[in-house]
Amino acid sequence: MDANIVQMILGGVANVVVVLLVAPFFQGVLRKITARIQSRQGPPIRQPYYDTFKLLGKEDIESGVSPKMQRFATYLSLASILAVGCLVPMGFSAPMNGAGDAILVIYLLTLSGICVLLAGLAAGSTYSLVGISREMMTMLTLEPLIAISIVIGALHSQSFRLDTIFSGAIYQTAGIPVSGLIMLVVMLLAFQAFVARVPFDISEAETEIMEGPLIEYSGPKLAIFKYAQMVKLVVFSAIFIGIFVPWGSGLFLPLAWLIFWIKVSVLVLMVTVLAATHARYRIDQAIRYFAAMLAVGFVALIIASNGF
Numbered sequence: 001m002d003a004n005i006v007q008m009i010l011g012g013v014a015n016v017v018v019v020l021l022v023a024p025f026f027q028g029v030l031r032k033i034t035a036r037i038q039s040r041q042g043p044p045i046r047q048p049y050y051d052t053f054k055l056l057g058k059e060d061i062e063s064g065v066s067p068k069m070q071r072f073a074t075y076l077s078l079a080s081i082l083a084v085g086c087l088v089p090m091g092f093s094a095p096m097n098g099a100g101d102a103i104l105v106i107y108l109l110t111l112s113g114i115c116v117l118l119a120g121l122a123a124g125s126t127y128s129l130v131g132i133s134r135e136m137m138t139m140l141t142l143e144p145l146i147a148i149s150i151v152i153g154a155l156h157s158q159s160f161r162l163d164t165i166f167s168g169a170i171y172q173t174a175g176i177p178v179s180g181l182i183m184l185v186v187m188l189l190a191f192q193a194f195v196a197r198v199p200f201d202i203s204e205a206e207t208e209i210m211e212g213p214l215i216e217y218s219g220p221k222l223a224i225f226k227y228a229q230m231v232k233l234v235v236f237s238a239i240f241i242g243i244f245v246p247w248g249s250g251l252f253l254p255l256a257w258l259i260f261w262i263k264v265s266v267l268v269l270m271v272t273v274l275a276a277t278h279a280r281y282r283i284d285q286a287i288r289y290f291a292a293m294l295a296v297g298f299v300a301l302i303i304a305s306n307g308f
Contacts, residue, residue, distance in 0.1 A: 004098075011095025012086035019085045023230035024048035026264070030233075030272045037276040048230065055223035064216050069122035074221045077115035078228040081235055084108045087162055088238045089249060091257030094162035101160040102150045105239075109146060112228070113139050116203070119225070120213030131212020134283050135203035138193070141290035145190050148297040149183050149243055152304040156180070166242030167249070179304035182296065184244045190293050191240060191267070193286070195233045198275040202283050233271070237264045 028045035035042020064070055086096045087105055113135065120132035149170065154160050156177075157169035170180040193200035204212045211217075214225055241263045242249075248259035281289070 008096050008098060011092070012099070015085050015088075015090050015095055016082050018090065019082065019231055019234050020227075022261075023227065023234050024052060026233055026268050027230045029265075030268060030275070033269070033272045034276040037273070052223050052227060055218075055226070056220050058219035060219045060221065064122050065124035066122040069118055070217070070221065073115045073118035073122060074217075074224050077112055077119070078224050078231070080108050080112040080115065081228050081231050084112075085231070085235050085238070088235065089163075089166050089242050089246075089260075090238050091249065091260035092253060093249070094166055094242075097162045100162070102154060102162060102165045103160060105162070106147045106150060110139075110143055112232070113143060116213050116225075119217070123213065123216035125216050127209045127211075127215045128213050130209050131203045131205075131215070135213060137283065137287055138200075138203060138290065141287055141294055142190065142193055144294055145186065145290075145297050146194070146239070148301050149187055152179050152183055152301060153243060155304045166239075166246065168243075168246045170243055173308055175308065178308045179300040180244075182300040182303070186293050186296050186300070187240060187244065190290070191236070192271055192274050193290065194236045195271060196229065197271050199278040199281045200286055202281060202286055205280060208280075233268065234264065237267045240267065 025045065025048075027048040028043070031047065032042045032045050062070065084105055087094060087100055087108075089095075116135055117132045117139075120128040120135070150165055153165040153169035156172040156179075157164040159165070159169075170183060171177040173180070192198075196204070204214065209215070214222060217225060238260075241260065245263060249256050251259070
């Protein structure tokens with residue numbers, strides 16, 4: 001086997017292993033800081049690890065209209081987001097750059113959201129159906145934003161290669177990168193929604209529709225869905241960093257890797273503060289907010305198509 005292929009596979013596996021290890025840690029940090037902001041003691045940072053292992057050890061009770069679809073959606077939700085983790089840079093260049101392109105990343109991110117829809121549909125509960133209707137409306141107005149960001153980077157670099165898109169290509173213009181700066185602001189405003197945290201966790205809304213699409217799930221299936229949600233926080237942070245703040249990734253490996261995780265920590269802190277200080281939006285408020293962001297995103301795309 002060619003040495004480059006072996007290196008590519010090992011890099012992708014390393015990304016997946018690191019993401020699986022650190023995702024519960026950042027979830028624990030998020031919960032701890034949230035508790036402190038709300039003047040509570042809060043659980044220990046390692047609590048998400050305990051919760052995950054506890055759920056994985058429980059009996060796998062199946063309920064709903066289609067248990068087979070429930071199993072399929074459960075495993076695919078985690079697999080799709082981990083596949084994205086293989087493709088995006090995390091302190092070093094995109095490890096599996098030759099295994100896919102930016103279009104594949106868009107498809108995999110969309111597939112991860114579709115799995116939630118399939119899970120809720122297979123459960124058949126009234127609450128789950130309400131949850132997937134909200135999730136579907138959110139996806140239609142939110143998911144195009146990440147695609148627009150990637151396409152703008154592709155327009156500026158004239159390539160869909162991952163190593164060019166995730167290296168600040170969105171700013172590669174002859175003058176001031178107007179479209180890149182616009183999308184930076186848009187994606188910062190939308191980042192909370194991409195990782196499904198308050199005030200944009202509308203499809204799950206524990207106090208309103210009791211986890212929505214996941215209401216009928218327990219044990220290992222619930223653990224996998226929760227794990228996928230934790231992994232999303234890290235993977236979307238890596239995507240955001242690769243597209244909009246890639247500076248420092250070209251340094252020698254230990255320092256570049258350290259700088260990357262500092263950036264991820266800053267994004268997690270931002271998500272935590274916003275979640276702890278804002279009330280959940282209603283679905284109509286969220287749709288109007290996303291629609292406004294989408295309109296601005298299309299303006300940025302038009303500007304980028306004209307070379308700015």
